[in-house]
Amino acid sequence: MAKKGKHSIAIYQSWCKRCGICAAFCPAQVLAQDEAGNPYLKDPDQCTGCQLCQLRCPDFAINVKSPRKKEDKELGKNGEKVEEGTNA
Amino acid sequence: MIEDRPLIYKYLRHDKKFPHVWCGGCGIGILLGSLIRAIDHLGYTKDEVVLVSGIGCSGRLPVYVDFNTLHTTHGRALTFATGVKLAKPELKVIIIMGDGDATAIGGNHFIHAARRNLDLTAIIVNNNIYGMTGGQYSPTTPYGQRATTAVYGSVEHSFNIAQLAVCAGAVFAARGTVYHVRQLDGLIEKALLKNGFSVVEVISQCHTHYGRLNKLGNQIDMMKQQRDSAVPVEKARKMSPEEMEGKFEIGILVDREAPNYLEQYNKVRQKAKNALSLQLTKEEKEESERREALDKQ
Amino acid sequence: MHRRKKPEPKAQLMQGNEACAEGALIAGCRFFAGYPITPASEIAEHLSYRLPQVDGTFIQMEDEIASMGAVIGGSLAGVKSMTATSGPGFSLMQENLGFACMAEVPCVVVNVMRGGPSTGLPTNPSQGDVMQARWGTHGDHPIIVLSPSSVMECFTLTVKAFNYSEKYRTPVIFLMDEVVAHMREKVVLPEPNEVTVIDRVKPSVPPEWYLPYEDTSFGVPPMGIFGEGYRYHVTGLVHDIRGFPTLRQDEIEPFLLRLFRKISIHFADIQLVESFHTEDADLVIVAYGCTFRSAHRAMVEARARGLKVGLLKLITIWPFPRRVVEPLTRAKKTLLVPEMNMGQISREVKRVNQGMTTVLTVNKIDGTMITPQEILEKIEEEKK
Numbered sequence: 001m002a003k004k005g006k007h008s009i010a011i012y013q014s015w016c017k018r019c020g021i022c023a024a025f026c027p028a029q030v031l032a033q034d035e036a037g038n039p040y041l042k043d044p045d046q047c048t049g050c051q052l053c054q055l056r057c058p059d060f061a062i063n064v065k066s067p068r069k070k071e072d073k074e075l076g077k078n079g080e081k082v083e084e085g086t087n088a
Numbered sequence: 089m090i091e092d093r094p095l096i097y098k099y100l101r102h103d104k105k106f107p108h109v110w111c112g113g114c115g116i117g118i119l120l121g122s123l124i125r126a127i128d129h130l131g132y133t134k135d136e137v138v139l140v141s142g143i144g145c146s147g148r149l150p151v152y153v154d155f156n157t158l159h160t161t162h163g164r165a166l167t168f169a170t171g172v173k174l175a176k177p178e179l180k181v182i183i184i185m186g187d188g189d190a191t192a193i194g195g196n197h198f199i200h201a202a203r204r205n206l207d208l209t210a211i212i213v214n215n216n217i218y219g220m221t222g223g224q225y226s227p228t229t230p231y232g233q234r235a236t237t238a239v240y241g242s243v244e245h246s247f248n249i250a251q252l253a254v255c256a257g258a259v260f261a262a263r264g265t266v267y268h269v270r271q272l273d274g275l276i277e278k279a280l281l282k283n284g285f286s287v288v289e290v291i292s293q294c295h296t297h298y299g300r301l302n303k304l305g306n307q308i309d310m311m312k313q314q315r316d317s318a319v320p321v322e323k324a325r326k327m328s329p330e331e332m333e334g335k336f337e338i339g340i341l342v343d344r345e346a347p348n349y350l351e352q353y354n355k356v357r358q359k360a361k362n363a364l365s366l367q368l369t370k371e372e373k374e375e376s377e378r379r380e381a382l383d384k385q
Numbered sequence: 386m387h388r389r390k391k392p393e394p395k396a397q398l399m400q401g402n403e404a405c406a407e408g409a410l411i412a413g414c415r416f417f418a419g420y421p422i423t424p425a426s427e428i429a430e431h432l433s434y435r436l437p438q439v440d441g442t443f444i445q446m447e448d449e450i451a452s453m454g455a456v457i458g459g460s461l462a463g464v465k466s467m468t469a470t471s472g473p474g475f476s477l478m479q480e481n482l483g484f485a486c487m488a489e490v491p492c493v494v495v496n497v498m499r500g501g502p503s504t505g506l507p508t509n510p511s512q513g514d515v516m517q518a519r520w521g522t523h524g525d526h527p528i529i530v531l532s533p534s535s536v537m538e539c540f541t542l543t544v545k546a547f548n549y550s551e552k553y554r555t556p557v558i559f560l561m562d563e564v565v566a567h568m569r570e571k572v573v574l575p576e577p578n579e580v581t582v583i584d585r586v587k588p589s590v591p592p593e594w595y596l597p598y599e600d601t602s603f604g605v606p607p608m609g610i611f612g613e614g615y616r617y618h619v620t621g622l623v624h625d626i627r628g629f630p631t632l633r634q635d636e637i638e639p640f641l642l643r644l645f646r647k648i649s650i651h652f653a654d655i656q657l658v659e660s661f662h663t664e665d666a667d668l669v670i671v672a673y674g675c676t677f678r679s680a681h682r683a684m685v686e687a688r689a690r691g692l693k694v695g696l697l698k699l700i701t702i703w704p705f706p707r708r709v710v711e712p713l714t715r716a717k718k719t720l721l722v723p724e725m726n727m728g729q730i731s732r733e734v735k736r737v738n739q740g741m742t743t744v745l746t747v748n749k750i751d752g753t754m755i756t757p758q759e760i761l762e763k764i765e766e767e768k769k
Binding site: 103104134135136138140150151154155156157158159160161164166167168169170171172173174175176178179196197200353356357359360361363364 | 415453620
């Protein structure tokens with residue numbers, strides 16, 4: 001699990017079909033697949049909270065939760081559209 | 089902490105078994121997520137949404153979501169949807185079809201629905217093949233590509249679904265891919281908001297059949313191909329046909345205004361009622377004249 | 386609501402197709418989707434004029450497949466719906482007709498029979514679609530088929546067709562023929578308050594308790610309407626009581642058996658017949674549709690000649706009124722079945738008869754009506 005204040009990523013293994021899309025298209029290489037194909041968090045600290053893994057998961061088996069705090073606004077710089085005041 | 093739970097749980101049917109029926113890595117699941125986010129963002133209630141599907145892999149989609157769902161016969165989803173919308177115009181009717189569903193067996197219904205301009209939103213998942221029946225060629229299987237019924241390569245030319253919708257008169261036609269998932273959310277949202285017949289073609293991957301038979305790799309390779317061959321509409325307009333070879337445009341192909349069917353039909357109702365009241369007045373007049381004549385006798 | 390004001394009930398000259406359309410309106414039909422085909426087009430024409438007057442909807446679809454789909458959609462959204470066609474179009478409707486049987490969607494399908502097969506005889510009369518009405522769609526399923534023999538019946542039986550479809554959540558086929566559809570007769574239409582109209586039973590439990598395909602003592606589950614809070618799944622796949630597709634043997638059979646049972650336990654309500662002098666008769670004519678008219682004339686003339694002839698009119702063709710026909714066979718009455726096909730109902734009569742008595746037929750497929758004389762000749766031949 002990610003550190004406090006960072007993004008937490010939850011993978012529901014029972015719904016996961018190990019297609020690998022989450023890992024293949026993670027812009028920050030946070031996710032990877034083990035030998036059996038199961039996704040795991042290789043480098044959670046690198047997560048930018050872009051949620052692309054969650055959006056692209058065909059099986060709703062992954063969820064990214066971002067802290068909703070003002071100081072986290074700068075997270076938006078990685079392609080995430082974050083407007084002033086929306087994180088309140 | 090219920091509010092922290094992923095949005096999807098608000099909409100999935102809790103009494104359905106998950107994971108769902110589609111192959112691992114199938115784009116239909118990604119589309120389902122996109123659709124749910126768009127509906128949630130627009131704030132439609134579950135009761136006002138009707139999700140209609142035909143037959144095929146995409147036909148299995150409605151059963152998983154907690155709306156009014158209707159899983160119809162092959163190719164006929166638009167006809168059922170037409171009935172639902174006409175009978176209860178306040179409902180938001182969304183149709184999910186596959187490429188074979190919408191443009192082969194349902195091709196006639198598709199062009200006529202577009203021409204009629206009833207306020208429906210058709211989402212067509214295009215994976216270039218009949219997946220559920222085992223990989224036969226569909227109207228969108230590109231020329232020369234293989235399928236289980238085209239083992240020597242297809243000799244038919246394929247439909248461009250979004251263009252077909254434009255030509256048939258749809259007021260909104262767009263194309264997205266499951267790779268460009270954020271854009272897809274936006275396209276579906278715009279289509280849902282559009283007053284009139286709107287179409288979103290969603291390029292998806294069938295690695296199980298189409299990818300395997302044509303050596304296009306797995307789901308990840310096929311999504312990379314989507315990424316590499318998709319060209320934004322604005323950019324595609326400036327490109328020559330040679331440059332566009334093997335590529336496809338994504339974005340909004342057409343967004344125009346036209347009076348929708350129900351607005352037109354309400355005028356018919358008004359005319360019919362006006363004619364009826366005139367007729368009634370005439371009958372009443374005749375009746376009173378007859379009575380007067382009787383009184384005189 | 387605007388309604389044509391009728392100061393006094395008055396006789397009017399009306400066509401069978403028009404009477405059918407007016408019957409539909411009085412039964413509460415507010416949605417019609419169809420495709421032009423002779424000899425059924427007048428129903429669509431009349432409703433395209435009448436439905437918008439009463440806030441209903443008429444739509445001409447791109448084909449009969451689409452028409453049937455739209456009718457089912459309309460019904461699921463809570464509006465009584467119908468379509469009208471003839472043999473070739475009826476063939477196209479079979480696919481979605483099966484869907485309506487499976488998903489238990491009330492609707493009325495009018496088939497004005499013309500000569501077949503294929504494009505056949507546009508537009509000469511026939512009764513060739515009796516078996517198609519029963520078995521046209523694939524799979525085992527019950528269905529209700531009514532057949533009118535006069536313009537007035539076109540009106541009254543259309544109301545009944547809607548009532549049955551709503552009561553039993555099933556498609557009802559209204560099997561007219563070209564003669565009845567195009568014939569004009571004097572009719573006195575009843576006022577709306579004189580007509581019994583049955584509406585579908587809607588669920589009364591809280592939505593989260595609702596089981597859309599639950600068995601009930603009546604055999605028919607209450608029907609949730611799209612947009613009214615009862616969200617459920619409607620499918621043409623075999624489904625469980627929640628409406629979800631199932632492949633479990635312990636769910637498939639009970640479901641399909643219920644489809645049959647919901648009709649079979651109500652045979653007495655559904656099977657409409659009319660008997661004329663059957664008690665003392667030693668020969669009974671079994672007739673339906675326009676052929677009944679000739680049969681009736683033949684019976685009157687035969688009686689005038691001192692022949693003990695009776696007549697059984699089948700108003701409900703399917704489910705076949707076995708409970709009425711069987712006693713006739715047991716009483717060893719000769720049965721004569723005139724029909725404008727090669728023996729579709731006579732086959733059913735013979736099946737019920739099982740060799741107990743003689744079953745005679747008069748079959749005609751040349752595109753003209755069977756005349757009373759032809760029936761009479763057969764009777765006299767038998768009585769010799």
